[in-house]
């Protein structure tokens with residue numbers, strides 16, 4: 001969690017980690033992130049954590065990584081940390097200028113980069129899941145795993161493909177978080193009643209399939225239901 | 229061995245989840261029963277939705293837990309479906325918790341929550357974190373407690389439990405006032421006022437600056453409150469505050485509690501916090517040849 005005193009504190013994924021330093025990838029959105037963009041080199045922020053689960057590291061598997069938006073951050077970090085695994089990395093954005101980490105990802109050995117944009121300004125025009133399905137149809141490997149992070153509806157589409165092709169899968173379930181350590185109950189999902197801050201955000205296909213609300217609704221700060 | 233009867237209702241064990249911990253959704257509360265609690269209390273619910281304070285709203289260390297959530301909740305209309313959901317997922321006793329800004333409003337929320345499948349109604353008159361907004365917490369005044377208890381009693385269709393604050397200097401007097409106004413039970417205690425300062429940023433950690441202390445540091449304070457209240461009233465007590473071990477639970481029963489409210493233990497021992505306490509209580513009872521909690525209730529007096 002990243003804290004700016006008097007402003008707010010919110011969860012962020014670790015985007016880069018070399019054991020000595022780590023980095024976050026932050027989209028400018030509201031009060032906290034706007035304030036963050038105003039800070040200068042050397043200014044301090046509060047950091048707590050890390051909290052929750054992370055993606056499995058299985059170097060003998062073929063990874064299909066599907067990223068949208070800042071989802072490229074944790075998956076970029078994962079791709080750099082898995083030594084030797086074969087990776088197909090599918091990254092989608094609305095347009096070329098919003099695409100993250102193109103150069104960073106190209107440097108990773110054994111990584112095949114597939115780009116999609118909504119407007120066709122880079123890579124294939126269309127959706128990441130179209131590219132994913134083609135790969136799954138045409139490649140025949142016995143040990144494969146889909147990992148995804150990004151907008152929830154994109155992730156539920158990836159989960160549906162994992163179910164269709166009976167493939168291992170890990171999704172990242174983001175809910176509004178207050179404490180980050182399993183006390184406030186703000187981030188609990190229906191009907192399992194487990195916390196996405198501790199038992200997530202990364203969840204297996206088996207668990208994700210039992211989360212009734214996935215792709216349907218989430219909750220605001222009051223605990224009230226908001227439909228996607 | 230740990231079976232407990234509280235106001236004619238059976239609990240498989242005396243541990244109930246305290247209000248405000250993991251109590252946002254019906255499914256979240258049902259999960260608490262699955263992992264070992266005998267009953268659950270909902271997060272305190274108000275008439276209108278509330279977002280609560282900005283983050284950070286809580287922090288913990290080995291000795292204490294501190295929070296100022298600001299009573300965030302979806303409002304009674306949106307909370308009722310969650311309580312219905314909870315009922316569909318568990319048979320365990322449900323305590324509905326409410327709070328309000330005026331005595332009349334307590335009556336309105338009480339009436340509304342009683343349309344849902346709750347077994348008991350807990351009335352939070354003691355939250356220290358919204359004082360400025362609502363004026364002095366009602367829990368400091370015997371008159372306020374009497375007025376609120378009477379109104380809620382006329383509107384409620386289930387037994388009424390008044391939740392008291394250790395910040396009141398005369399908690400036993402307050403408990404007596406609640407009893408004489410018709411309360412069926414007492415929950416003691418809510419958090420004690422406190423704060424923490426982050427020394428790097430030189431600022432209070434909580435966005436609300438001050439908050440409520442719970443967890444291990446609260447235990448001896450809660451124990452004395454329950455001890456004093458047990459002497460003063462005949463109605464049963466839900467002893468709450470800093471219970472994290474079976475020994476804490478047994479001591480609280482010896483002070484006079486019937487049920488044990490447990491919240492912050494979730495921070496210290498996560499999902500095993502309830503089963504750990506019940507297992508340790510049973511272990512102690514076996515070693516000491518105690519066959520029921522009735523045998524040791526109030527024995528410290």
Ligand SMILES: Cc1cc2nc3c(=O)[nH]c(=O)nc-3n(C[C@H](O)[C@H](O)[C@H](O)COP(=O)(O)OP(=O)(O)OC[C@H]3O[C@@H](n4cnc5c(N)ncnc54)[C@H](O)[C@@H]3O)c2cc1C
Nearest residue numbers: 010011012013025026027029030031032033070174175201
């Ligand atoms: C597990 C987890 C990991 C996260 N990792 C990252 C990360 O690596 N990088 C990053 O930039 N953010 C990440 N977030 C989101 C982040 O925590 C904040 O919610 C976000 O930065 C907005 O904060 P804010 O206070 O600036 O804006 P707010 O005032 O909270 O938001 C401004 C607007 O953006 C909308 N919004 C906020 N969050 C999201 C969201 N997640 N998706 C869609 N709309 C949203 C709000 O509804 C609001 O309309 C993560 C969230 C979770 C739960």
Ligand SMILES: Cc1cc2nc3c(=O)[nH]c(=O)nc-3n(C[C@H](O)[C@H](O)[C@H](O)COP(=O)(O)O)c2cc1C
Nearest residue numbers: 246247248272352417418442443469470490491492
């Ligand atoms: C995060 C948090 C939120 C709380 N919210 C409420 C609440 O909404 N209503 C209430 O009556 N008490 C609330 N409390 C107080 C607890 O119910 C309990 O009385 C107190 O924490 C002492 O018990 P513990 O040490 O086992 O946590 C809250 C406590 C915590 C830690």
Ligand code: FES
Nearest residue numbers: 178180184185197
């Ligand atoms: S954010 Fe508080 S329980 Fe998950």
